[in-house]
Amino acid sequence: MTDERPDTPARPFSLDRRQFLLAALGGAGALALGACSSSDDSSRPGGGSASRPTLRLAHGALGFPSPFASNGGPGYNQMILLFDTLLWKDGTGELLPWLAKSHKVSEDKLTHTFELREGVKWSDGRPLTTDDVVFTFDYYAKNDPLSPPVIIQPPKGIAKVAKTGANTVEFTLDKPRITFAEQVAGAVPIIPKHVWESIRDLAGSLDPEVHLVGTGPYRLESYNDDGGPLLYTARDDYFLGAPYVKRIEMNNITDAFSGLLSGGSDVARGFGLRDDILAPFESNPEYGKITELGSFVTAQLYWNLGKGGALADPRFRQACVMAIDRKDLVTRLAAGKGQPGNPGFLGPQNPFRVPVRQYDFDVAGANALLDGAGYRMGSNGVRQTPDGKPLSFELRYDNADAVPLSELVIPALKRIGVEPRPKPALIGPELFGPKLFGGHEMAILPYPGPAPGGPNADPDVLREMFSSRGPAVSLTAANKYVNPTFDDLADKQLVTFDEAERRAIVTRMQQIIADDIPLIPLYYPESALVFRKRVLDQWYFTPGQFPTSEDNKQLFITGQKSGTKIR
């Protein structure tokens, strides 16, 4: 602080200087105190003893982690640390016996029998019994539809659940279902009868002491709010043994990679990452990295076939796809790490995927296709249908993440005489509402992967996405696409247990939707997960992308990729 020239001689020590000195000392003191001050400093990297680490994750609470109030895919992961399922998938894709120590299927595939493990206790000390299992499925069925935003909806097609022995439960299905083991037994959390039988308000039951009683490997020590930090500590009396990761801290860190670098997080994930983001970690032996392709689709382009006109004409849609250079999208928006979207929907690492028409980038071809289909080019550069309607459609997209995408897709469509009218909308009802209830024309929407199910999941996802016999209202499924051949095949593959036969059916399904192309995934950016090796080094992406992708609790419990043996 420079002093001005004094205009009277012999100026005494002015008040100003003293004030500032005091303030500066105070400030320095506070900083010094802060630096010395201790313990659970968020800047200290995760550690704990080498044998039972503490793990830090970079996202906060996604809803309250009960089966009825958690939000979406990541919320499911937080919930399933507290609860268990009958079976559970590990890093090899195998469904391990979990709460059920054995699983038998009848010859006609209609009856599934589970024998429960003995000695499992709820976190309040009461024992797990077959009554709880029966109650769970009855309860879900009774409360259908569940209030939002529960990710696992009541399983359909179960005729009866009954206790058939001291320790066995039997499920009788209406029809055989090839996905039952993975998607029902391996995903639906078992809830305690003695807690939930008297509760009506599912979504409003938010007492951590009461509504989080589960058999799961962890206990929730601290819950503040949606988005707030979560603290899980291991239950040493867990039926598989004391979990390897002793403590899990979840904090809402905006930039996970900054968090990884500065110690606030032990893992960071992203997709289509720039080289400079990965650079500090690639050359550093402290960090490891795993990658996957296809579990994540940034966005899909939807047409509302219900609106008729060009939108219902497959040739129009095919031309649109040919006009968009999906390889270029990968180069620009995913730093070159990824693959163009597949018209057959299944992802690059899906074992059921087969080659189908890819609609390579070909503007001339697209124009020719539209010419041949009778869409004459108007004088203003916009084509018209034979009955004079211009190919001008409102294009909705998310006003944050999809903006660069729109800046590439819109000019691409203009080149073939289609006029997309941009309508950026806030993520939320403005964006999803019209899609949900069929009010939109074209839309670029984020595909909510890696949520349970996705391009790398069991091919039943095709039925969910494209069958017109599915739910009437769905956020991500194709709009008003009706193809009876496809629908029949979709129903058939669900009850086909012979692998070769099922594969043939699924192949045909992919070919159909590639020809009809009711929606197109634009591109799959490569997913990368970078982790601090010292804390946990066996990270994996769960095959089949269901019921979780990374953050599989099997890893946290055992510290390794497969099995139930704790390291």
Next chain:
Amino acid sequence: MASYLVTVFVLITLNFWLPRAMPGDPIETLISRGSSSFVYGEESVAKLEEYYGLNGSVASQYGQYLARLARGDLGRSITTNQPVRDEVARALPWTILLIGGSLVLSTLIGLTLGVRSGWRRDRPVDRAMMTGLLAVREFPPQLFASLLVFVVAVKLEWLPLFGAETPFSSSFGPIDRVVDIGRHALLPMLVLTCGLMVGQYLVMRAGMVTELGSDYLLLGRAKGLHQRRLKYRYAARNALLPVVSLSAVEIGFAVTANVIVERVFSYPGLGQLMVGSIGTRDYPALQGAFLAFSLGIVTVNALADVLYRRLDPRTTA
């Protein structure tokens, strides 16, 4: 005082109406969280509307709203299912800490610098200080905050990266907690203070200059009173009046900058709550945050009014 009450009532009504005027329906938003297996039928939409009180006429909703408000019930957040009152109660102290702390700091710093500058108007020091302070204020707070986060929190690791407290720090002793909160609040407060400083500085400077020209100072100098006494006891004290009223005016800027700063620093205050609930059309949470902000500003204005009247014996009721 009556006019303040009228203001409050109109605010409450506006608060009810405005979120409903926004496009988009909150129920539809909840569906956005699902995957392809996540489905809605008409009955579940109806059930939800009933649960959140969105069915029925607008008039009945308004009546319900007023009744609930009287009871202190701000409803339940649509996205998190928590009582809004709890969410607001949790967020409010942090925002008060940031805004209040920055107002205090900026007033102290701005005043001191303003006195100096006013006393030496148009000298190089004055010019440099004004330019410097202005530059610091007008530099976009989102950029400033973003840079600070990276340099101080990530690269240097001097201060924490996010939040208001170290997570799971309930085991800290009281001194530790205070220090911890201080460390988390330091950067956000720094950004806010930089923005607010120049206001007080300019007013004090102008006030000093005005006072310097006034008659009684002339008389004081003629009588031979010491310069410092004139400076602080007389000139500065009178110049303080506009400072008090400026604080009330500056609160608008403070709230603006605060919302931006809370976003960048992931600081769990009212601004975060409000912006978050706009995107999801979470009406109850949005109303709660909006109401808290409005009432807060009205309160500050009322307090400033009272303070002003006490400081200035010339004003009559």
Next chain:
Amino acid sequence: MTAPADPRLEAETPRPQRRPGPSVLRSPLMVVGLTVLGLLVFVAVFAPLLATHDPKVVTGAALERPSARHWLGTNDSGRDLFSQLVYGTRVSLLVGSVGPSLALLGAVMIGVLPALIGGRVDRLSNRFVVFLLALPGLPLLVLIGALVGQNQWAIIIVIATGGIAPNARILRAKALSLREAGFISAARGFGGGPFYVLRRHFVPGLGPLILVGFVTWASTAIALEAGLAFLGLGDPSGVSWGLMLERGLSQRSLYFSPMWTWWVLPPGIAITIAVMSFTFVGVALEPTFNPRWLRSS
């Protein structure tokens, strides 16, 4: 009672105000401010000549570094950043001129006119102004902004409305003090009609305050545009400094790469400079209307 007075309302004896004399125009603050503003106007007007590309067209690869072709590199879809900076001047100046104009117009209408009319109209409009002032500025703006959607013009109007109330209050106080002053009735006594009074006393009295208010709100408006853009309002594919800033800051792990220096720093500095120059002009104008200022030197 009214809300606390804005410090710009000096409790001074009202007298016919002088116009700003030439000495004000020579003050360094004014010179610097006007020069910079002039430069910005030049850039805005001649943007098509100064920019290297069309800012709304993809002209290169994504995230290119600065090169001879793209002086500030490209953004995440491949649009030229330098051209965005140049064309962004237009939006900022538009916001900084249309916004305050509308704001001051509104302020005159609900602040000055009712004060002149007096009586119940005045009391009512004062209540209204007090109420407007009590509204939480930014939160309300964000709310309204979300209502009007992603439209640049709508944002400009929204920003303008924020400036009505504070200026209305200042102008009203001044108008009231002018009305109470003796010379009005004196002029009337001499047979001067309402327009004479208006021209000779009110305009010189209010004019300077309107000017200062305009300039002050202009600087606030430009800063506010950047703030609103950061919170997601404004046409996301549009071209403005605030949007450039927002898009750059939203890049994942921005500071891991040097691209912040050519993507977010230039618009940040541009905003700072533009706002500062308006403020300089405003601060330079202040002393003219405050006679005690001159005596203090």
